[in-house]
Amino acid sequence: MMSTAAAASPVKAVTRSRLFWPAVVLAVLLAANLAFTPDFFAVRLQGGHLYGSLIDILHFGAPLILVSLGMTLVIATGGIDLSVGSTVAISGALACLHISESTDPGSLATVLTAAGIALGTALLLGAVNGLLVAKVGVQPIIATLILMVAGRGVAQLITDGQIITVTSDPYKLIGGGYWLTMPFAILLSALVVLATVLLTRSTALGLLLESVGGNPVASRLVGIRAMRLVALVYVFSALCAALAGLMVSSNVSAADGNNAGLWIELDAILAVVLGGTSLNGGRFSIGGTVLGALIIQTLSTTVYTIGIPPETTLVFKAFVVIVVCLIQSPAFRAKLAARGARARRTARPHAAAPTTNREVGA
Amino acid sequence: MSKRAVAAAALVGAMIIGLTACSSGSGSSDGKKSDGKLTIGFAQVGAESGWRTANTKSIQDAAKKAGVTLKFSDAQQKQENQIKAIRSFIQQKVDVIAFSPVVESGWDTVLKEAKAAHIPVILTDRAVDSKDESLYVSFLGSDFVEEGKKAGDWLVKEYASGSGDVNIVQLEGTTGSAPANDRKSGFADAIKGDPKFKIVASQTGDFTRAKGKEVMQAFLKSQPKIDVLYAHNDDMALGAIQAIEEAGKKPGTDIKIVSVDGVKDAFTAMSQGKINFDVECNPLLGDQLMELAKKVKAGESVPRRIQTEEGTFTPEQATAALPSRQY
Numbered sequence: 001m002m003s004t005a006a007a008a009s010p011v012k013a014v015t016r017s018r019l020f021w022p023a024v025v026l027a028v029l030l031a032a033n034l035a036f037t038p039d040f041f042a043v044r045l046q047g048g049h050l051y052g053s054l055i056d057i058l059h060f061g062a063p064l065i066l067v068s069l070g071m072t073l074v075i076a077t078g079g080i081d082l083s084v085g086s087t088v089a090i091s092g093a094l095a096c097l098h099i100s101e102s103t104d105p106g107s108l109a110t111v112l113t114a115a116g117i118a119l120g121t122a123l124l125l126g127a128v129n130g131l132l133v134a135k136v137g138v139q140p141i142i143a144t145l146i147l148m149v150a151g152r153g154v155a156q157l158i159t160d161g162q163i164i165t166v167t168s169d170p171y172k173l174i175g176g177g178y179w180l181t182m183p184f185a186i187l188l189s190a191l192v193v194l195a196t197v198l199l200t201r202s203t204a205l206g207l208l209l210e211s212v213g214g215n216p217v218a219s220r221l222v223g224i225r226a227m228r229l230v231a232l233v234y235v236f237s238a239l240c241a242a243l244a245g246l247m248v249s250s251n252v253s254a255a256d257g258n259n260a261g262l263w264i265e266l267d268a269i270l271a272v273v274l275g276g277t278s279l280n281g282g283r284f285s286i287g288g289t290v291l292g293a294l295i296i297q298t299l300s301t302t303v304y305t306i307g308i309p310p311e312t313t314l315v316f317k318a319f320v321v322i323v324v325c326l327i328q329s330p331a332f333r334a335k336l337a338a339r340g341a342r343a344r345r346t347a348r349p350h351a352a353a354p355t356t357n358r359e360v361g362a
Numbered sequence: 363m364s365k366r367a368v369a370a371a372a373l374v375g376a377m378i379i380g381l382t383a384c385s386s387g388s389g390s391s392d393g394k395k396s397d398g399k400l401t402i403g404f405a406q407v408g409a410e411s412g413w414r415t416a417n418t419k420s421i422q423d424a425a426k427k428a429g430v431t432l433k434f435s436d437a438q439q440k441q442e443n444q445i446k447a448i449r450s451f452i453q454q455k456v457d458v459i460a461f462s463p464v465v466e467s468g469w470d471t472v473l474k475e476a477k478a479a480h481i482p483v484i485l486t487d488r489a490v491d492s493k494d495e496s497l498y499v500s501f502l503g504s505d506f507v508e509e510g511k512k513a514g515d516w517l518v519k520e521y522a523s524g525s526g527d528v529n530i531v532q533l534e535g536t537t538g539s540a541p542a543n544d545r546k547s548g549f550a551d552a553i554k555g556d557p558k559f560k561i562v563a564s565q566t567g568d569f570t571r572a573k574g575k576e577v578m579q580a581f582l583k584s585q586p587k588i589d590v591l592y593a594h595n596d597d598m599a600l601g602a603i604q605a606i607e608e609a610g611k612k613p614g615t616d617i618k619i620v621s622v623d624g625v626k627d628a629f630t631a632m633s634q635g636k637i638n639f640d641v642e643c644n645p646l647l648g649d650q651l652m653e654l655a656k657k658v659k660a661g662e663s664v665p666r667r668i669q670t671e672e673g674t675f676t677p678e679q680a681t682a683a684l685p686s687r688q689y
Contacts (some may be wrong), residue, residue, distance in 0.1 A: 037584050046610045053583045060576055153438075161409030163571070163597065165627055176604070252571040252601055259570045303565070304580030310537045310566035 078281025086151025088261025126238025213281025424648025514552020574598030
């Protein structure tokens with residue numbers, strides 16, 4: 001008994017990792033696709049770039065990963081940012097408006113200015129959120145709700161209720177183009193994720209964020225400038241959302257103030273939760289969030305590829321999400337294990353006895 | 363917390379009302395009705411698409427042309443705003459109320475108020491599912507089933523000579539919306555006579571470009587052979603075209619594309635040979651509405667159901683119509 005436990009310990013270390021269950025779920029979802037589409041994992045070179053379902057998942061998941069990344073840090077401080085969807089819409093609308101009105105939509109300078117305008121505005125929007133939460137002390141859910149509701153109106157105002165179509169090759173690159181055979185959006189997201197991991201985990205920043213989220217009063221008493229940190233994460237979240245907005249609008253070369261980033265805040269919160277970050281704040285896992293975002297995107301792709309009727313799509317998604325959440329809950333797993341053990345214990349004597357009664361009973 | 367919540371909600375509410383007031387102010391004129399001019403109160407859904415904006419503009423222009431006083435209200439896709447607007451029209455005693463219902467149900471109460479005030483109601487573009495038919499005098503709008511049927515009929519004609527299977531993928535509109543349901547059933551009816559037409563995959567693309575592209579990308583990978591794409595609106599078709607091009611195929615040639623709406627961007631794509639057939643869903647019903655309102659006001663009997671004048675477009679017709687396309 002002892003020896004098996006000792007041998008199992010590295011395995012246990014893996015299964016105890018916070019990333020283990022999200023990774024298992026993702027693997028199962030991908031494997032389920034394989035059963036329906038045998039060449040699901042096939043990736044080939046098509047017209048000078050990689051082409052395949054896995055690339056699609058990463059590609060369409062890239063904006064969600066970015067938004068979720070910002071959301072993770074906000075949630076780590078015990079807050080929440082509902083305004084990211086509107087920020088996505090505003091950013092795309094501003095960038096596309098600038099490009100469509102410029103005399104030379106194809107030039108790099110125009111696109112860089114457009115991206116600058118979008119990111120600059122996001123900086124401002126994030127600062128307003130941060131100010132409301134950190135300085136004024138408004139509940140995060142209320143403070144960001146204001147921008148969530150008003151922001152979509154602002155996006156519609158910018159686009160005049162129309163869909164702005166742009167034709168600009170450099171802009172197309174951000175969300176729909178390829179670089180080194182990979183979709184540029186994937187590389188961009190990976191870069192931002194890596195930078196954030198380095199910034200939070202190689203410095204004390206991550207620890208400080210967690211301490212502010214875990215116990216704001218104690219953190220203040222030990223001398224952490226909580227207010228500045230909290231304001232900062234909202235700015236970061238808005239910037240991530242703006243970058244995602246550029247990707248979304250660039251991918252279809254059009255800005256749609258009504259639908260761009262609609263409900264992405266909920267997907268992002270879900271991704272964060274699936275990734276094992278507690279909504280209470282105090283700890284976060286960027287790796288988990290990336291896995292969570294990929295699970296959500298894989299789920300969408302699964303719905304399309306295995307042909308679930310649109311009327312039942314939401315029920316299917318909800319079912320998967322519930323199962324995932326339950327599997328991830330240690331309390332639920334413990335209960336399941338205990339029940340399993342009890343069932344085994346009671347099953348043994350019955351197995352020896354005549355089983356007719358049990359079968360009838362069952 | 364609750365106090366703050368209320369304050370924030372009030373703030374947001376005030377903003378929305380402010381916006382609504384702005385947009386309603388732009389369309390209406392002074393509102394005097396002394397000179398015997400016809401006054402119409404029109405409650406629009408919102409400005410959610412280029413199609414809708416063209417619809418609004420058509421109605422405003424037609425009213426100006428016909429010398430009709432138009433009181434215009436934008437509901438920003440919310441039923442309660444529309445009900446409020448209709449109530450205010452009743453109070454202002456307009457001659458005719460016209461509106462495009464956001465959703466199909468829940469209109470009986472406010473329409474009864476209009477009836478009690480003896481103000482006739484005309485529905486435009488979308489229907490209501492009320493059992494009491496006396497609540498409105500006429501419904502002016504597109505027949506979505508017919509649109510789906512036109513798309514299907516073209517397909518049947520296009521493949522009349524071939525004998526092999528025709529694999530169709532369908533991008534549906536927002537699940538449960540009338541245009542999505544009707545365009546789907548009309549199309550299915552038109553192609554059901556020939557078993558060679560097979561809808562191999564059908565998913566919602568929410569009427570948006572981004573979703574249309576995303577779903578089409580998945581279709582291209584999961585379906586070994588796709589001959590035809592049927593999209594419930596042009597935006598999804600435009601998104602899907604990008605996906606098809608990225609897959610190294612030629613839209614319009616390798617995969618034939620049939621779509622509905624007839625917006626300018628789609629015509630541009632058609633002139634490049636990327637869409638093969640587009641069924642028009644005409645938003646320019648302003649003139650028809652004004653004519654209808656005048657008849658109603660004069661007490662003439664009008665048909666319960668009036669269809670907007672709509673056509674279909676082949677790439678050649680679209681190329682010719684492109685420069686003069688308004689929306």
